[in-house]
Amino acid sequence: MNYKDTVFLPRTEFPMRAGLPQREPEILQKWKDIDIYARLRAARKDAEPFILHDGPPYANGQLHIGHALNKILKDVINRSQSMLGKNANYVPGWDCHGLPIEWKIEERYRKNGKDKDQVPVTEFRQECRDFAAYWLDVQSEEFQRLGVLGDWLHPYTTMAYDAEATIAAELGKILMDGTLYRGAKPVMWSPVEKTALAEAEIEYEDHTSTTIYARFPVSQPNHPALADASIIIWTTTPWTMPGNRALACGNDIDYAVIRINEIDQGSHASVNDVIVLAEALLEDVCAAIGIAGHTKLHQLTGADCVGTIAVHPLADHGYEHDVPLFHADYVTTEQGTGFVHIAPGHGVEDYELAHLTHGVPVPDTVAEDGRIMEHLPLFAGMHVLRDNLKIAEMMAEMGGVIGIGKLVHSYPHSWRSKAPLVYRNTSQWFVSMESQGLRDTAVSELGKTAFYPPAGQNRLTSMIAQRPDWCLSRQRAWGVPITVFVNKETGEPLRDQAVIDRVVAAIREEGADCWFASDSSRFLGPNYDTDDYEKVTDILDVWFDSGSTHAFVLEDRDDLSSPANLYLEGSDQHRGWFHSSLLQSCATRGRAPYRGVLTHGFVLDEKGRKMSKSLGNVVTPQAIMDQNGADILRLWVVSSDYYSDLRIGPEIIKRMTDNYRRFRNTLRYLLGALNGYSDLEAVDYDAMPELEKWILNRLAELDVKIRVMTDKYDFHSIFTELHTLCNSDLSAFYFEIRKDRLYCDAADSVERRACRTVMKQLFDRLTAWLAPILCFTAEEAWQTRVDDSENSVHLRSYDPIPSKWANNSIAKRWDGIRRVRQVVMSALENARNEGKIGTSLQAALKVHVSADVEELFDGLDAASLFITSAAVITNLPAPEDAFKLDGINDVAIAFAMADGEKCARCWRITPEVTAEVDICKRCQKVVAAVR
């Protein structure tokens, strides 16, 4: 007879196959329908706030896997903090101003044959605004598709009028207190974009430079050996020669004075010329410029040379100034000639050495388009990047250059136009690191900040300690203007709070465009004459925008506050947002805008290589969402150690789907087992069998661990713990053991009810613990039971655990039991391999153990734990041929076939089954009750 319909098999609507790519959007829609974000805010209205302040991504393209990692991590943190009962209000934001967007718009113009400079600035800015708005929408959709929960209806942007106004007000603060100053410095300049660039806007690529060896005839030697000699320098930037004002050597370097005796054909050098260069580089230089024979006249040190004055190589052609020779620590003999030419307008080191240290004036030689200025002889109008060979050849003809070559080297380029950059002396606006003690404040604030991982603290601190003043100005159009007036006569910026207030108020109403569109008088008011003041038209470094988010988001919004609990970004943001936010806040508030900083690594491919189109190893979040689902991606995030770099690729995604299935099937089994369960069925703790108490103890242990790990943002450990629970404790152990009871016991037996009571607890806890991670699947499972979309799993919290569940002695006891069980499993496998049994229910075991181990099994049904039909625990001596496992000496198993026949209902083998009755006594009872 068939007893299958009398067995309580698991039943659930929750499918084994997830179909996440289809299902997730449906779940998202339900969340939207009930406005889960608003509900959560209302529910946590009075709870302790947890503020993870979103670092704004740049609104100019599709999301890549790094964005996904970043936002998923933030979401897991917010959801888990919410589960701890806090009000984790997450307000996403976007960085909208800046060069990359501006560049895109310019590109569009160029395609249409238009010139950006012909377009009114406000019109141009509007196009930038529209561009940012478009990508902001695209990205918002994609972030939401990842399951990221936040105030997507009211995100912040740096281009909102309120934001622009607050940014201008923030600038006003550092203008008023003197932190902001105007200075002239060589800055990285792009002749193509005609702007100074921030450090972050520069990238390095190989570039071929024309190199020259130039000769500087000594006019006032500081050492007799130098009389009538010429100092030889090597440079990769011939265009800086008009700007040359000095030379540098190293005190400790040995130099040689030589006479040229013989030259190769085609060499620019001249026989009988006397030149000076570093001893160590003599051979290299001779080879490079074609000196076939020379006589060494003298040897001297750099210290002997310092103080010498030379004349410019083109002294006879209009470059008549003196060229003094200084010492500089950074001069080496690795390359060149051991002498360095110093153009104070074209290098930071040059500027510091010649201008700051020795007071040499800084000439203006290069215009903003990269052309040599009109007032300069010979080279006026030539281009600093294109005409170097011409410059070199002209100089050679005039005897100022004795060698010309080429060098391929790494060189700074604009990150957008990819064009090479030059140093150019310009007037710029700076934030002083020292004048108001900004550097000290920032460093001291970092000492009070929690870093995850801790290494970030050193990294950021040493950057702040070493960085130069912050250059805030950009000669661009798309950004918040530097809303400053400069007195034409004195060159001093106007510091008047009333003026600043008028500007800020106007921007708040009309946006920052009004700065460009309005006449100065509107802001200057009646007390100043507009003719006396120049309106600055530079815009602010976008890092100042995003560095001010704490002001216009955390402070300006009623539902947030500053400082934030956490800033979380990729480790590149040590130099970026963590850095600029800290400086901005310290300059204006005297404190950091965050209490904690978490950094994650970068995403690499499966082999640890950078992702690139050329390698074809790019993994996009869109592809994973379409093929596997966002929950797979979320699982990947938490399964990785995100402090270091993380890897992703086909195999890793496959592993993630494997892990996912384990979680999903565990939930599915629980749901099936709980078919028809209600709390009326629940059994009190004290009435439960000990295995059930052991499970509850596991829940108590995990509850503590998960709370601690959540506070430490240690999701990888949570993932491991949950996986171990589902895999080892439940599927392979508890579920296996309790299958018989669940399927075959009387529905109302206390033991079966106890099992289901525990299963219900497992389900409740597990869905809550998984909810921050598998936000879709946890909801799907939860809804399978509650069937009430308003009762979302994400509105729940981690329920407190009854104190009596924690029971260490039960934990220890079952550790011992499982150790014995491990030997039993091996013994059964042994019998299986010998062909004695198939299913373990065919076995009857005698387990020989020590007396203390025997005690562990007191009051327990060993056969059910081993899933055999019979089992005896004894401390009698084991027979010789008993099964033992290497490394475990106190357990020996004597194997025997189970006695009796197979019960047709529960499949256990027992003598109770006879020719007349095909099922065991337990099953007889149950069947009788059911029918």
Next chain:
RNA sequence: AGGCGCGUAGCUCAGUUGGUUAGAGCGCACGACUGAUAAUCGUGAGGUCGGCAGUUCAAAUCUGCCCGUGCCUACCA
């Protein structure tokens, strides 16, 4: 080139203050079950702990050097 990281089985990760034979899960192989079934259970094979050299009775763990790799900085004539 400099600063800060990282490098433990095919994959993801554990390895406490240096202390037995380096662990787990997945995957893989083999097997079982056919009442979690495109599931589930069991057993097993996989590692010169990036390399070399030190310190030590003892090193995955401490030190130095090197290699690979990532982020950042510099680019220097």
